[in-house]
Amino acid sequence: MDFKAELKKYQIQIDQELKKYIRKHECPEKELNSSMEYSLMAGGKRLRPILVLATYKLFKEDYKICMPYAIAIEMVHNSSLIHDDLPGIDNDDFRHGKPTNHKKFNEATAILAGDGLLNNSYMVISQDLLNTKNEKELSKKIKILNEFSLATDRMLAGEYLDTEYEGKNIPFEELEYIHKNKTGAFLKLSARMGAILGDCTENELEKITSYSEKIGLAFQIKDDILSVEGNEKITGKPVGNDEEKRKCTYVSSYGLEKAKEILSKITKEAILELDTFGEKAEFLRGLAKYIEIRNK
């Protein structure tokens, strides 16, 4: 399997699907809609929605049923990025190499665009619930909606602690707690949504959950490494940004080499969780490796 080609195919599909949800532009609040569109289409890696689709594909072929959930998680994710970038939180001017939402528009618009995208995700999910007539399907999706809201809550808690600890010494358990919530909760949710929608067994769900927890941790460690030795032009973020803000990271806690060792170990462990799925999990194995070796 050509992992990069497969990844690109997924990204294009997600981008096409996202465009269907772009809000109308002939209303008085069109600039607010433009600002939501701006951030949503600014070109992220689409890791979370891809994880929904790819996990579903372990169990069933046609992932159309997953799309509202893939879109919804990308929306909340972008909502959190807009708010994190605000002057009151990280005060970042660039994201994906482009001006952040409040720089491109203004602060009030960015606050409300973040709220809008968060709420939009529930508009998308509730519309899908309205369209679902089969009782068994509906009960699965309500379970997912509930997990979705709880994971968003965890993401916000993680973001809050990340902000509060900025420039302070942080015990390592707290750092792990932050990552587990801020980054981990959504990656776990994504994989679980795909698996639940695909009618996995309890045992399969456990494996997928463990895989996603491990790539979530790997993702964060890699982020920390990139913030020290990444290429600014590729990552779109200033190198040394975390250090400058005295943010506690895996690198500042363990040193660069040890952080890379942990990253490699955790990636191998994640891949091991997929054994039970055989050939079908090839893309998810590639995804774990991609998270380890990515340069942005």
Next chain:
Amino acid sequence: MDFKAELKKYQIQIDQELKKYIRKHECPEKELNSSMEYSLMAGGKRLRPILVLATYKLFKEDYKICMPYAIAIEMVHNSSLIHDDLPGIDNDDFRHGKPTNHKKFNEATAILAGDGLLNNSYMVISQDLLNTKNEKELSKKIKILNEFSLATDRMLAGEYLDTEYEGKNIPFEELEYIHKNKTGAFLKLSARMGAILGDCTENELEKITSYSEKIGLAFQIKDDILSVEGNEKITGKPVGNDEEKRKCTYVSSYGLEKAKEILSKITKEAILELDTFGEKAEFLRGLAKYIEIRNK
């Protein structure tokens, strides 16, 4: 019926119910939870949740079934107040006579507390959906969830326009559009949620919808009037605040006397919509009058 006593009874019940949803305080993010609690319990009028319960009572007695929805709308309402008060939007220091969330805590906490309360409302609703086993009840509640997300979207659009037009001349149609969305959408949603949960007929839903649209408009006109001639110590907001910010209001568009006339007319019309419900609607009639004559 002693309207004020009845109103007080409702307010106490809502406050008691809200306390059940206060988040735990033994976790690393306890300060974020405190900040959500601070704003949620800062003592609003509880108009929206009361409207849910009182409308339900036109049809059925035991309004326990409405509580998650009454709580949820009060949560989103408070989420929007926290964000509106932020330096990036209205930059207000006081609300209900107490320091605003970002003044009491800090800006980052206030941004995330607003996000948290918005998301919390969906945690509450999705938990109720999980608990609902009856198919007919579930289908009603999914319809409500969808309306809830759409109304929140309208509220945000209204808030956005209100912000954008600050200090600018605004055509009257735009002002009406803002009010219809910013204030109206939630009051309408509240009344409709109560009626739908109470198994109203289509015709009854129309009457309730029209009543709520009218009291929504009345509420906004009265707010505009209070901002000119209210008692600062009672309203908790500085008098002349809107004028100072050159906000367009009913008073600045029509003058004080004409605004009062419109308020009186629209209140009478709202009350007329309740004729079909007879004695049972006495509290809702009182509520319309209360909105007209309130001093805060």
